[in-house]
Amino acid sequence: MLVPDAEIVLEGFITAELTYEGPFVDITGTYDPIRRQHIIEITGMFTKPDFIYHGILPGGDEHKMLMGAPYEPKIYKAVAGVTEVKDVLLTKGGCGYLHAVIQIRKSTQGDGKNAIMAAFAAHTSLKHVVVVDEDIDPANPHEVEYAIATRVSGDKDIMALIVEHDLVSLDYTSDKTIVFSGRPSVSGIASQPLSLREGMNKFLKEIGITFRREPESGRPRSNKIDSQKDREQKSSGEYYYFKA
Incomplete structure (x- = not known):
């Protein structure tokens, strides 16, 4: 059954045979490792007469947006379970995937750390999380840096999670x-x-x-x-x- 609104429909099946694929550019702008993946055998292709093929530039903004978009609501939902959350942003400088800024309405002293823990649990690929007050715009890097510079006490407000076998x-x-x-x-x-x-x-x-x-x-x-x-x-x- 075809999808009426689709530009291109590929029909086929995934075989048990493996082959080497890549390397491809990751969201970080660096090469992903070459991996062995299953071969897909195409048995048919259907297109509109004037179909549009939308290619995504690896490592570009669209790639980052598609990778990170599902995780912002996941982080929001997780943080909402521990404190009142106003906004969540996976930053452009963090490849739209690795760094998060979370805006909360703090009611108790431990809300910030609880929000950080919840964010890491919701998105395990995160490397850095910054939690800001509701007067700081997460999408404004100057405001976020200002908050870090003027409102952070290093010995109390910075938390590092280390996963180590040694x-x-x-x-x-x-x-x-x-x-x-x-x-x-x-x-x-x-x-x-x-x-x-x-x-x-x-x-x-x-x-x-x-x-x-x-x-x-x-x-x-x-x-x-x-x-x-x-x-x-x-x-x-x-x-x-x-x-x-």
Whole structure:
């Protein structure tokens, strides 16, 4: 069945055969990796007599708009669940996809951080999120920069979310932790934000490993399983940096 308003209709099927595709230009203006994709076999093509073929320039504004457009309402809906949201913008400088500015009407001190957490949960490809008051226009980069320059206290208002497999890197860069647990591909549970010591203790206890600090360098080291220090830390409940 044809689509009456379509300019071009392609009929065919997706085969099981794979071939290399690309490279193509991503929204960042850089090349995407070459990937193996399924071959589509076209069995028929139907067009209007004077059909229009609309090509999209890779890495251009249309590409960015189409990538980001579905995520602005997703972010809006997620943030609306934690505070009153006025507007959401995926910025042009962030490729319309990677950076968000969120305008809220703040009622409590934690609304900004809650909005940031909700935004990252709704759009996992985000790299930076800026939350502004309702008197700041998210679409005006000068106003957004003004808000950052005059209303941000770095030690209180800036939050970095680090996803890292190296516990040493987490130790050096984090002051809060969220511990994830559950069954792979079945269920997952995220803890509330915990202090670094509390979160690391919780995580290390679950996997049965203890960490100590080297007295000279301060570098974290894992204890050998069932060593004297490992047993001492486990018996004391301190899986993270035993203090003699």
